[in-house]
Amino acid sequence: MASDEYPLHASVFEGDIRRVAQLIRTHDLGQKDQHGNTPLHLAVMLGHKECVHLLLAHNAPVKIKNALGWTPLAEAISYGNRQTILSVLRKLKQQAREALEERRPDLIQALKDIGDFYLELKWDFHSWVPLVSRMLPSDVCKIYKKGSCIRLDTTLVDFNDMHWERGDISFIFNGSERPQESLTVLDNRLCVFQRIRYEESDLDLEDEVDILMSSDIVAAQMSTKNITFSRAQSGWLFREDKTEMVGEFKADFYYVNGLILESRKRREHLSPEDVQKNKALIENIGRGSWENNQQIERRHSLTPPERPSVTWEEYGQAPPGRSPCLGRQLMAKENAKAFKATVAMSDDFPMTVDVLLDVLEVVAPFKQFQKLRDFMMTKLPPGFPVRIEIPVFPTITAKVTFTGFEWRTDLQDDLFEIPTDFREDAGRFPDL
Template structure:
């Protein structure tokens, strides 16, 4: 093996990590940059974790190395820790990751409320409409009108659609009220159905003092769940994104399309070349766990336009100098020489990687005369709500793209494989009190294009005397950054629903009608599609999820057949229309 003298001159700290010389690393870190990248795009912490050097990783974490950074391939430190298969490494990295995220959240909420304070006061409604290309699923897709009041540093958001459970949407009347100042914030969740209010009040400086690593210790079952589940990294690829004006009309008379949305004229854009890239790694799983995961993969993906690339383990390239986390015996000089081509070799376990790319189109209705500011007024609110709502989180990821000029008065984006969300803004400054909003069905068209001074009645932010208020302590209600816990909970719910449907089938109902059976097949297809989208299964879920039998195959064939027939009908209608127009022109 090379001596590594060149590497010691150019990357001295990285070389200490390579050799796991953690004592010397502790001394050298005091006045050096812990976030410097090596030629392979790894920080010191990434290198230590990938090599499985727990001692060096602990030293770096004590010196505040960034536990949330991604390496050159887009993997986080936690992803690489799970791939080592080392429970201690996963426990250590997960603990520091959660500590970092909680610290950032405590600091982030007052900052967001400060941004809201500086923006002009307003009221607006957001209508959420869910649609599906699967006919029978579209019957259960709900709508919701989200009502937002903003006054000073106070914010109230009303919703009625709470979540999705057991193949049905959960509804209820909820209000989220946020109040804050420079160093404090109060968050209230108001359950109008039960007349109960949960409050969370915290002083930022005191909370930061109380926050310790010991409070962030992960449970052993959480570590085990990650070690027995695939490592999944989903990202939105917008490098080649293109906004194109939608056209209307036929042949030479095609013009840029414009539509009126709630009283405002909007230019219609198609958003092309947006891709959701999902990378799945399984090298840390046992052969039995890999087998179960592959068996539960969703063949419905073939109907969803998904392209797959698979990369197996790196062959039989090990030598007598190799170790578990350096299987191809890469030398320091080879690794740290940016001109040296490692080809398919790398440190860490040989990767077993699947890459899925799902391309989709979105539609935007942009209005340049809309009276609200996207950046100043709406995005801070979406940022705040994204901490508690997965739907708002998906909207936040999309709405922060570099849009064409104007305000997106209407947006249509995919949420899951089979569900789209259409969000429409309207009724700006139409209601100053909560009572007024209850009398408004849907979104009303705005009557004026200019907004004068608007004041929100402060009763909007008060709690009715008849409601029971309970203090929820110091817990900050946050959306899990990687969504894995939420996704696993939804998956378990769907699996339980599927099992209960099977148990209460023909035996208890005395037989099922053909129509009911047909709908049940579609529901099972959707369950499996959502399971694939939600990712992150645990060993129990992998073993228990339903197998694709002939009924499900039939449901998919019927769905594909119906889609093909619908497309054929549309083509025939368009051909007939063109023929009529040509005859009309000929007669003239």
């Protein structure tokens, strides 16, 4: 891998900031070398801070993975310089907002093209462990859609002292408003509202950096290539295909086979105390006995790893995808976990899968959404998924059920407006 093949990579590798400044305007900042690394990957792994800041200032892509599946943010966490992690994280958030704003007009138009409707969605967690189910949340969400507006009503407010705080909360999305003002949450009991922050504050980002620096670096993907569906059976003596009523909809039940979550974790940046704390937290969640009021201490930058003795030529001569270590020595663990999920499909449900996906993409867009759309449109059995059950921990299963749906032409505009007697309270929901 010669320097003239990847001149910007080579300049970053050598820490030649002047040469980087010359090349940065004429070269593709998202170009990958034979190991899948972009210039930003190399700058972060080698601790070349000036190169990192220069690349970020020129909008080098952050949500991009190398051949091993790691992003520049993951490598920044491993290296352990707090300011670099913060800078990369801030740029990641900015690029995500810009990408959404670019797609926003098309998403809003797709929402307008869908008929207006009312939808009831029940979700709950249950467990076979005695008493645990009583501590787990459940709720019926009521969703209204008119034009480019969506309203979601829920009764779950917060979780404190081992119980879920109930209330009367509404989320209102207004597609005709500016992005900064398009999402609002109402507390209907206290008659207050709060606009959900479009952009994280410096304090929010600092808190997130603390969490990243004290947690495993995780790369996970749910592969859909090998997923198949088989009819669920019912009956003891005489087995037959399972068909039941889910709410008011007759549904055929299927087992989801080959559903595997592949994950890789890195923890070379963690102390033994960090690892023990994280292990205890996961165990408590699995037992349904966790606390969410743990204070995250401000983390200091780690001592930098030793500078690698690898030259650019040696890096380039390494087999593709098997780069010599450039940063902290990896402590990685791979895991593949199979899930025994169940889905109930109904031909009676008035909404189709493609319409549901159009709505979801507006309220929760993400990079892999097209993969989800392709999977649900081509692999799902016939009908609409009115119920989905999937284990999230060995003892806890999550269940989502579409309990009701109807097309509506009588929804009033004031349903999607902030009531005039509500006052603004920017601190009502501190986590939003």
